[in-house]
Amino acid sequence: MTEPASPVLFSSYLSWLDIPVKRQRTFLLQLAGFSAVVVLILLIDFSSFSADVEEGKEAPKTILCPRSISFIDEKKTQELRRSAEEKIEPVITHLEHAEAEAVVKLERFLEEATLFYQALHDRPEAAEGAIASYFPNERLLEPDGLRDLLALSPMEFDRLKRSAVQILRNFSQEVITARTIELVRGKVANSTKSLPGSMRFRQLIADVVKNALSINAIEDEKQTRQLREAASRSVAPVMRSFAKGQKIIEKGVIVTADDLYVLRTIENQIHKNRVLALAGNLLLASLLVVISLAYLRLSRPQILKENELFRLIGGLWLAALLLGKIVFSFGDAYDQPTLAILLTPLPSIGILMAILIDFQVAMFNQLLLGLLMLLVAQANARFAIVSLLGGVIGILAWRTSARDATMRSTVGWSGVKVGIGNSVALLGLLLLDAESFSFMKVREIVELVGFGFGNGILSGILTNGALPYIESFFALATSSRLLELADLSQPLIKRLAEEAPGTYQHSIIVGNLSEAAANAIGADALLAKIGGYFHDIGKLKRPAYFVENQTGGNRHDQVTPYMSSLILVGHIRDGLDLGREYGLPERVLSLIAQHHGTTLISYFYEQAKTDTEGQKVNEERFRYPGPKPQTKEAAIVMLADSVEAASRTLTQPTHGRIEGLVEKIIENKFNDENQLDESDLTLKDIEQIQQTFVRVLSSMYHGRIDYPGKLSNQPKGGSDGSPHQQPPKEDPS
Numbered sequence: 001m002t003e004p005a006s007p008v009l010f011s012s013y014l015s016w017l018d019i020p021v022k023r024q025r026t027f028l029l030q031l032a033g034f035s036a037v038v039v040l041i042l043l044i045d046f047s048s049f050s051a052d053v054e055e056g057k058e059a060p061k062t063i064l065c066p067r068s069i070s071f072i073d074e075k076k077t078q079e080l081r082r083s084a085e086e087k088i089e090p091v092i093t094h095l096e097h098a099e100a101e102a103v104v105k106l107e108r109f110l111e112e113a114t115l116f117y118q119a120l121h122d123r124p125e126a127a128e129g130a131i132a133s134y135f136p137n138e139r140l141l142e143p144d145g146l147r148d149l150l151a152l153s154p155m156e157f158d159r160l161k162r163s164a165v166q167i168l169r170n171f172s173q174e175v176i177t178a179r180t181i182e183l184v185r186g187k188v189a190n191s192t193k194s195l196p197g198s199m200r201f202r203q204l205i206a207d208v209v210k211n212a213l214s215i216n217a218i219e220d221e222k223q224t225r226q227l228r229e230a231a232s233r234s235v236a237p238v239m240r241s242f243a244k245g246q247k248i249i250e251k252g253v254i255v256t257a258d259d260l261y262v263l264r265t266i267e268n269q270i271h272k273n274r275v276l277a278l279a280g281n282l283l284l285a286s287l288l289v290v291i292s293l294a295y296l297r298l299s300r301p302q303i304l305k306e307n308e309l310f311r312l313i314g315g316l317w318l319a320a321l322l323l324g325k326i327v328f329s330f331g332d333a334y335d336q337p338t339l340a341i342l343l344t345p346l347p348s349i350g351i352l353m354a355i356l357i358d359f360q361v362a363m364f365n366q367l368l369l370g371l372l373m374l375l376v377a378q379a380n381a382r383f384a385i386v387s388l389l390g391g392v393i394g395i396l397a398w399r400t401s402a403r404d405a406t407m408r409s410t411v412g413w414s415g416v417k418v419g420i421g422n423s424v425a426l427l428g429l430l431l432l433d434a435e436s437f438s439f440m441k442v443r444e445i446v447e448l449v450g451f452g453f454g455n456g457i458l459s460g461i462l463t464n465g466a467l468p469y470i471e472s473f474f475a476l477a478t479s480s481r482l483l484e485l486a487d488l489s490q491p492l493i494k495r496l497a498e499e500a501p502g503t504y505q506h507s508i509i510v511g512n513l514s515e516a517a518a519n520a521i522g523a524d525a526l527l528a529k530i531g532g533y534f535h536d537i538g539k540l541k542r543p544a545y546f547v548e549n550q551t552g553g554n555r556h557d558q559v560t561p562y563m564s565s566l567i568l569v570g571h572i573r574d575g576l577d578l579g580r581e582y583g584l585p586e587r588v589l590s591l592i593a594q595h596h597g598t599t600l601i602s603y604f605y606e607q608a609k610t611d612t613e614g615q616k617v618n619e620e621r622f623r624y625p626g627p628k629p630q631t632k633e634a635a636i637v638m639l640a641d642s643v644e645a646a647s648r649t650l651t652q653p654t655h656g657r658i659e660g661l662v663e664k665i666i667e668n669k670f671n672d673e674n675q676l677d678e679s680d681l682t683l684k685d686i687e688q689i690q691q692t693f694v695r696v697l698s699s700m701y702h703g704r705i706d707y708p709g710k711l712s713n714q715p716k717g718g719s720d721g722s723p724h725q726q727p728p729k730e731d732p733s
Contacts, residue, residue, distance in 0.1 A: 013290075014027065014028070016297065017293060017297050017304055018297065018301060018304065018305075019304065030314075031289060034289070034314050034317075034318075035282070035285050035286055035289055037318055038281075038285040038289075038317070038318070038321060038372075039278065039281045039282050039285050041318070041321045041322050041325055041376075042277075042281040042285070042321070042325075042372070042375050042376065043274065043277060043278060043281060044325055045274075045329075053249070053255045053259070053260065053263060054255060054260075055255050055256065055257055055259075055260045056254065056255065057254070057255060058251075058252050058253065058254060058255070059249045059250065059251055059252065059253050059254075059255055059259075060251065061251050062247060062249070062250050062251040063247075063248045063249050063263065064246065064247055064248065065242040065243065065244060065246045065247075065248055065266065066244070066270070067244050067270075067378065068241075068242070068243050068244045069241070069242055069266055069269055069270075070239055070240065070241040070242075071239070071240060071265050071266070071269050072237040072238065072239060072240075073237075073238040073239070073240045073261075073265075075261065076238040077235070077237045077238045080235045080238065081231075081232040081235045082232075084228075084231040084232055084234065084235050085228040085229075085231055085232050087231065088224070088227050088228045088231050090175075090177065090179075090219045090220075090224045091219065091220040091223040091224045091227065092175055092177060092217040092218065092219050092220065093217060093218045093220065094175075094216065094217045095215065095216050095217060095218065098172075098214060098215065098216035098217075099169070099172040099173075099216060101214065102168060102172055102212055102213060102214045102216075103165065103168060103169065103172070103212075105138065105140075105212055105214075106140070106164060106165060106168050106208070106209075106212040107165065108137060109135075109137070109138070109139070109140045109208070109212070110161045110164065110165070112134055112135050112136075112137065113135075113141075113146075113149060113161075114157075114161070115134055116130070116131075116134040116135070116146065116149075116150075117149060117150060117152075117157055119134070120150055121150055121154075124147060124150040124151065127146065127147055127150055128143070128147075131143055131146055140207070140208050140211040140212055141204070141207055141208060141211070142207075145204060145207055148200050148203075148204060149204060151200065152200070152201060152204070156197060156198075156201050159197070159201075160201065160204060160205055160208070163195065163205055164205050164208045164209055164212075167188065167191065167192070167205065167209045168209050168212050168213070171184055171187065171188055171191075171209070171213065172213070172216060175216070175217045176213065176214070176215050176216045176217060177215060177217050177218065177219040178215055178218075178219070179219060181213065181214075181215060184213060185210040185213060188206055188209050188210050188213070189206045189210065192205050192206040192209075240262070242262075242266070248262060248263060248266070249263070281375065284371075284372075284375065285372075288368050288371065288372065291368065292313075292364075292365065292368055295361075295364050296361070299360060299361070299364075300357075300358070300360075300361055302631075303357070303361070305630075306586070306587075307586075308474045308475055308476060308586045309356075309357060309474075309476075311474065312356060312357065312470070312474045312476065313353070313357065313361070313365065315470075315474075316349050316352060316353055316365075317365070317369065319345065319349060320345055320346055320349040320369050320373075321369070321372060321373075321376060323343075323345035324344060324345055324346065324373050324376045324377070324387065325376050327339070327340050327343035327344060327345070328340045328376060328377050328378075328380070328383060330343070331343075337380070337382070337383070338447055338448055338451045339451075340377070340380075340383050341382075341383065341386055341422070341426070341448065341451045341452055341455060342451040342452075342454050342455050342458070343455070343458070344373075344383065344386065344387040344390065344455055345459075345462070346366070346369060346370070346373060346387035346388065346390060346391040347387070347390035347391045347393070347394040347415075347418045347422075347455065347456065347459040348394070348458075348459040348460075348462040348463045348466070349366075349369065349391065350362055350366045350390075350391030350392065350394045350395045351391075351394040351395065351397075351398050351411060351414055351415075351418075351459065351460075351463045352463055352466065352467065352470065353365060353366070353395075354394070354395045354398045354399065355398060355407075355411075355463075355467065355478060355479075356467075356470065356471075356474075356476055356478055359395060359398075359399045362395045363392065363395050366388065366391040366392055366395060367388070367392075369388075369391070370384060370387065370388030370391070373387050373388065382426075382429050385425065385429065386422055386425050386426060386429070386452060386455075389421060389422070389425045390418050390421060390422050390425075390452075390455060390456065390459070393417060393418050393421035393422075394414055394415070394417070394418045394456075394459060397413070397414035397417040397418065398410065398411070398414045401413060401414060407464075407467075407479070407480040407483075408464050411460050411463045411464050411467075412460045412461075412464065413460075414460060414463075415456045415457055415458075415459045415460020415461070415463070416456060416457065416460065417456065418455070418456035418459050418460070419452065419453035419454065419455065419456020419457055419459075420453065420456065421456070422452030422453060422455050422456055423449045423450075423452045423453045425452070426448050426449055426451075426452040427445070427449055430444075430445060430448065467480070471585075472583065475583065475584070475585045475586045475589075476585055476586075476587075477527055477530075477585035477586070477587035477588055478585075479526060481585060482526045482527060482530050482585075483526070485530045485533070485534070485584070485588070486526070486529065486530060486533070488508075488533075491582065492534065492537055492578070492579075492582050492584075493533060493534075495540060496536075496537060496540060499540055499543055500539050500540055500543035500546070500548075500549050501549065502543075502546070502547075502548030502549040502550075503536050503539045503540075503543065503546060503548055503549055505548070506536065506548050506644060506645065507532060507533050507534070507535065507536055508532075508533065509644050509700070510532035510533075510535065510536075510637065510640045510641050510644050511528075511529045511530070511531075511532030511533040512529070512532070512696065513532065513640035513643065513644060513692075513693060513696055513697075514528035514529055514531060514532040514633070514636045514637050514640045515528055515529035515532070516692050516695075516696050517636045517639070517640065517688075517689040517692045517693065518632070518633060518636055520688045520689065520691075520692045521632065521636075521681075521685040521688050521689060523631075523632040523633050523636065524632075524633055527587060527588070527591075527633050528591075528633040528636050528637060530588055530591075531588060531591030531592070531595070531633055531634070531637040532637055532640060532641075534575075534579065534584065534588055534591075534592060535575070535591060535592055535595045535637055535641060536571065536575065536641075537575045537578050537579065537592070538570070538571035538572055538573065538574035538575025538576070538577075538578060538592070539571050539574075539575075540574070540578065541570070541571070541574040541578075542567060542570075542571075545564075545567050545568075546571075556604075560608075560611075561604040561605070561607045561608040561611065561622075562604075562608065562621065564601075564604045565601050565604045565605075565608075565621060565622045568601055568604075569601075569624055569625065572592065572593060572596065572624060572625065575592045576589055576592055576593055579592055590630065590631075590634065591633060591634050591637050593626075593627070594626070594627055594628065594629045594630060594631075594634040594637075594638070595629075595634065595637045595638050595641055596624035596626075596638065596641075597624060597626055597627070597628040597629055597638060597669075597673075597675040598623050598624055598625070598626040598627070598628055598673055598675065599623065599624055599669075599672050599673075599675060600619065600622055600623050600672055601622045601623070601624070602622075604622060605617065605619065605622040608622065627678070628673075628675050628676075628677070628678045628679070629675065629676065629678065629679040630678055630679065631679060631680065632679055632680055632681055632685065634679060635675075635676050635679035635681050636689060638669070638675065638676075639665065639666060639669065639689060639693070640693070642665045642668075642669070643661070643662055643665050643693050643697070644697075646661055646665055647661060647697050647701070650701075653697070653698075653701035655694070655698045658694055658697045658698055658701070659694045662690050662693045662694050662697070663690060666686060666689075666690055
């Protein structure tokens with residue numbers, strides 16, 4: 001059987017995103033949770049609407065429509081449609097001779113009734129047995145009616161015969177169908193009530209005529225129904241519209257049936273819209289998340305691998321949407337839309353994203369958040385446009401700011417530029433909305449433009465205030481955080497200087513070498529420098545086991561090669577533990593973890609082979625755990641670490657010897673499982689790094705003029721610098 005399409009599609013997309021298989025399940029759960037929170041934020045409605053009123057009683061409060069809404073008034077629509085149907089006359093087919101047949105039937109009955117009346121008028125008690133013989137045809141009166149007929153006077157009987165025929169002829173002119181015959185008989189009964197004579201006389205005429213009436217037309221029910229349905233459909237639904245904030249009912253007013261109907265319809269409509277909104281928001285949120293991931297895969301795939309930055313983007317998205325929802329709802333609740341403009345968080349989020357991640361990622365995500373902000377603001381274009389433009393201006397302002405200024409100053413001036421941009425945008429929107437200059441209110445303009453500028457100032461303040469907390473929470477290596485770590489009075493650096501002075505000196509030089517090399521190839525020089533400073537902090541746990549800190553004997557002489565390799569490898573793990581304890585950013589920790597890659601500790605490996613007298617030695621036990629350097633900065637720190645250590649072994653560090661040493665170290669990194677193949681370094685980068693190392697080391701080991709006489713540092717017969725060379729450090733590889 002073939003696999004379902006959805007899992008295959010997800011798997012293919014995750015593979016394209018370069019998400020490792022073992023991380024895909026966790027990654028999907030994180031995405032699902034993130035999308036669910038986004039949809040929840042979009043669905044949250046801080047304004048409550050309830051039709052909690054009773055018909056015929058006073059409204060307990062003034063009720064306003066919570067949003068612009070339109071609905072069909074089903075009651076009024078049905079009334080109009082019934083009226084339209086009633087105006088359509090039935091489609092009928094007249095029956096020929098129906099009227100004549102009814103008159104003949106009545107006259108025949110009257111002839112039989114005349115014989116019956118003449119024979120039995122004087123002896124009505126004999127009528128019971130004679131009815132059948134006198135009325136062989138259809139009788140138009142029941143036996144009781146026939147007996148009442150005998151009680152009439154001769155004058156009344158004659159008048160009944162004349163009136164009955166005339167009344168029948170009159171009503172036979174109407175259209176009488178099976179559906180309307182009872183209605184016509186009712187009209188007959190009503191018409192006879194005004195005739196002169198006794199009640200018995202009038203009742204007899206009514207009964208005779210009603211029973212003589214017959215159908216004179218056949219109604220085409222199917223065609224009639226079609227015409228009436230067409231007339232009903234032609235009636236347009238009655239639409240009722242309420243603007244947002246429009247008064248539905250005022251406090252203290254008696255609630256009518258129509259008021260109650262409107263309130264309940266609006267309430268039902270809002271609940272119905274929420275179901276549709278859930279589906280719509282879910283689709284849009286999922287689409288924008290997919291687009292954002294695709295952009296990161298194409299432009300910054302490293303972010304998908306760095307969990308902290310990925311979580312940071314998600315956190316900033318949620319913060320922007322939640323704060324945007326709150327401030328818009330706040331302004332909406334108090335009918336103060338300018339408050340939402342003042343407090344919109346998107347500019348601050350944009351600046352934070354530019355500072356903490358980079359310009360391009362911030363700009364792209366700002367556009368996506370601007371679209372979502374339109375949903376947050378319930379299609380309030382002014383709020384969404386100003387929020388989006390403010391964020392874009394903030395990102396551009398940060399990008400173009402002078403880097404020689406302090407972080408706080410740069411962010412503050414970026415906020416000022418956001419305020420100016422907001423003011424211009426709001427003024428433009430006001431001009432578009434106004435019909436003419438005469439209708440524009442100066443106070444409204446000043447208030448709105450002032451709130452737009454105020455948002456820029458608040459954005460700068462919020463960004464500066466939130467930045468340290470975000471850096472700490474996500475353990476980010478921002479420029480400001482790295483500048484703090486570059487201070488040599490940092491607690492960890494001070495501990496290194498006091499407890500492992502040799503490692504401290506080594507780390508400072510590695511940091512300087514890394515900074516120079518990173519500058520040469522356009523990598524992050526500050527990050528590389530900090531990586532150099534902190535790469536060996538794990539040696540603080542056992543400083544005496546590392547040669548640069550040894551002043552007496554070598555402690556490795558007292559342990560086996562296996563134990564020595566464990567101690568050397570352990571300084572990576574110890575460094576990570578210590579770095580996390582002191583709150584170092586994850587990017588710095590990654591440099592600590594990668595600065596030896598998976599290189600072989602060759603000195604102790606060879607010693608182990610010698611000690612075992614030719615027995616096979618597991619090489620993996622003498623390799624660092626890795627991973628190999630994943631970034632240019634990690635590769636630079638690795639090379640700088642090895643080059644600096646090896647340079648201390650040179651007895652005469654001339655330019656040529658330094659150049660040969662650097663070339664040998666870099667070549668060794670290629671030969672040892674190609675430690676640089678995952679770092680994105682090009683051959684041109686490596687060549688520039690090599691030249692930089694040679695230049696910096698040559699300047700460090702430049703020659704000095706020796707003063708003759710008592711000031712001379714040159715012992716008799718000693719070569720320049722040879723008695724003063726430092727002992728070798730740990731194996732440079």
